[in-house]
Each structure stands twice: as structure tokens, then as C-alpha cells.
Amino acid sequence: MKKIFKIIAVSFTLLFGTSSYLSSHHAFTAEFDPNAPINITGKVVKVEWINPHAWVHVEVKDAGKTTVWMVEGGTPNTLIRNGINKKTITPGIVIVVRGYQSKGKLCLPRCIANGRDITFPDGRKVFMGSSGTGAPRDGSDPRERR
Amino acid sequence: MISEEDDHSQIHDLMAHLLDPAAEAIWDSAGFVITEDGESSLEPKNQEEWDRVLYGAKVISESAFLLSRPEVSKNREDWIAVSGLLKVVGDQAFEAAERQDVEALFEIGADLYQVCVACHQTYMKD
Numbered sequence: 001m002k003k004i005f006k007i008i009a010v011s012f013t014l015l016f017g018t019s020s021y022l023s024s025h026h027a028f029t030a031e032f033d034p035n036a037p038i039n040i041t042g043k044v045v046k047v048e049w050i051n052p053h054a055w056v057h058v059e060v061k062d063a064g065k066t067t068v069w070m071v072e073g074g075t076p077n078t079l080i081r082n083g084i085n086k087k088t089i090t091p092g093i094v095i096v097v098r099g100y101q102s103k104g105k106l107c108l109p110r111c112i113a114n115g116r117d118i119t120f121p122d123g124r125k126v127f128m129g130s131s132g133t134g135a136p137r138d139g140s141d142p143r144e145r146r
Numbered sequence: 147m148i149s150e151e152d153d154h155s156q157i158h159d160l161m162a163h164l165l166d167p168a169a170e171a172i173w174d175s176a177g178f179v180i181t182e183d184g185e186s187s188l189e190p191k192n193q194e195e196w197d198r199v200l201y202g203a204k205v206i207s208e209s210a211f212l213l214s215r216p217e218v219s220k221n222r223e224d225w226i227a228v229s230g231l232l233k234v235v236g237d238q239a240f241e242a243a244e245r246q247d248v249e250a251l252f253e254i255g256a257d258l259y260q261v262c263v264a265c266h267q268t269y270m271k272d
């Protein structure tokens with residue numbers, strides 16, 4: 001399986017070139033607002049390890065009101081490679097997610113955001129997105145800094 | 147003569163009504179959801195659910211042929227090459243579904259997404 005994927009990855013590079021492959025992806029701009037950054041601080045209540053995007057549900061309490069944000073991440077494999085896995089992100093821990101709101105912004109029917117990075121209780125900050133999605137180059141993606 | 151608008155519509159329909167549902171069948175077949183109450187797997191529970199994955203995998207594989215037709219591909223070599231990757235990934239998904247191997251389907255689901263992204267980055271417009 002890994003051998004086949006390497007062949008696919010090499011094929012992508014040959015077809016599109018690395019810079020093209022990392023440059024943009026329409027999914028971000030179709031769903032999220034690059035001008036609506038948001039910091040979400042709260043307790044993890046649910047994690048969905050599902051392709052093509054993992055989802056982290058974060059319960060935010062503010063002025064007596066509880067809101068659950070659904071935060072979209074990269075593919076599960078991408079998160080695992082970045083050190084985010086079943087052991088490091090578990091229900092009950094409090095995290096800070098930096099990301100961008102969905103274009104609706106009204107939380108109807110749900111509050112949805114695209115996550116860029118997670119800060120864990122020990123202070124560790126980890127990139128939780130996928131490279132080349134068209135999200136703003138905000139410094140959260142280590143591959144953009146190379 | 148197919149207009150550019152009709153051409154776009156044809157590709158959009160292929161994606162929306164054929165490839166998207168087929169990809170969803172594969173993506174929905176592997177993974178897990180964790181809450182404070184525990185962990186649940188997305189693994190198909192019966193043969194009917196496995197048949198849905200097999201069907202989706204076969205559609206992905208055969209869509210390589212549909213997308214490679216000259217009227218769709220316009221003989222663009224990179225388009226045809228990426229379409230060919232759908233056959234590779236679709237065949238892998240089919241074999242994994244026949245084995246009922248959810249770990250393989252989870253990995254293949256990520257590969258499938260990369261194939262989608264590679265093409266969208268080049269050809270999909272907002």
C-alpha cells in the first residue's frame with residue numbers, strides 16, 4: 001500500500017510540480033472565510049477520525065452560554081504525522097484552536113471552523129490542517145516556512 | 147459541438163452524482179468516532195453495507211475510463227494521468243472491501259482524497 005502511494009505521490013510531483021501541488025485548494029475558500037479568523041478555547045467533546053477530514057468538536061462556555069464548535073482538520077493521516085492522535089487529543093482535555101470561521105458565521109445549523117493549529121494543555125502547538133488547501137499563509141503550516 | 151458551459155456542466159454532474167457519492171461510500175466505511183462515552187467504528191456492519199463500499203470502489207475505478215474519454219479529457223495528458231490514478235485507488239479499495247479490511251480502506255481513503263485534491267487544484271474553479 002505504502003509503495004503504491006509513493007508511486008502516486010511521485011506521479012503528482014511529475015504531473016504538477018511540487019509548488020503547484022502546494023499552492024492552493026478551492027475547498028477552503030468555498031467553505032471558509034479567510035477574513036474571519038477565530039480562536040476557540042474549550043473542552044474536546046468529540047473527535048471524528050474520518051476521511052477526508054478529521055473533525056474536533058470543542059465545547060465553548062461563554063457568559064453562561066455553551067456552544068459546540070465543529071473544527072475541520074486535515075486528513076487523519078496528516079494529523080497523525082503531525083503528532084495529533086487518539087492518545088494526544090481525547091475528550092475532556094481543554095485546547096485552543098486557531099482557525100477561520102465558515103462563511104455563514106451565524107452558527108446555523110452548527111458552528112463550523114477550519115482549524116489551523118491546536119495548542120494543547122502542555123503548551124505544545126501543532127498544525128492541524130492540510131498543506132495546500134488555499135487557507136491563508138498565516139505561519140501555522142510548517143511546510144509554508146520552508 | 148459541446149459548449150464550454152455544457153462541458154463544465156457535464157463534468158460537474160459526473161462529480162456530483164457519480165464520483166462524490168462513490169468516494170463518500172469509501173470514506174464512510176472506515177474510521178472511528180471518540181466521545182466521553184467511548185469509541186465507535188464506522189466499519190460496515192453487514193453485507194449490505196459492504197456491498198455499498200464495493201459498489202463505490204468499482205464506480206471510482208470505472209470513472210477513470212469515463213473521465214479519460216476524449217470529449218471530457220480534451221486529450222490533456224495530465225488529466226488522463228490523474229484519471230488513471232482513480233483506477234489504481236478504486237481497484238485497491240475494491241480489493242480491500244472484498245477482504246473487509248477497514249485499516250486498508252482508511253489508508254486508501256486518504257490516498258483517494260489526495261487524487262481528488264491533485265486534480266481540483268489544477269482544474270476546479272470556484
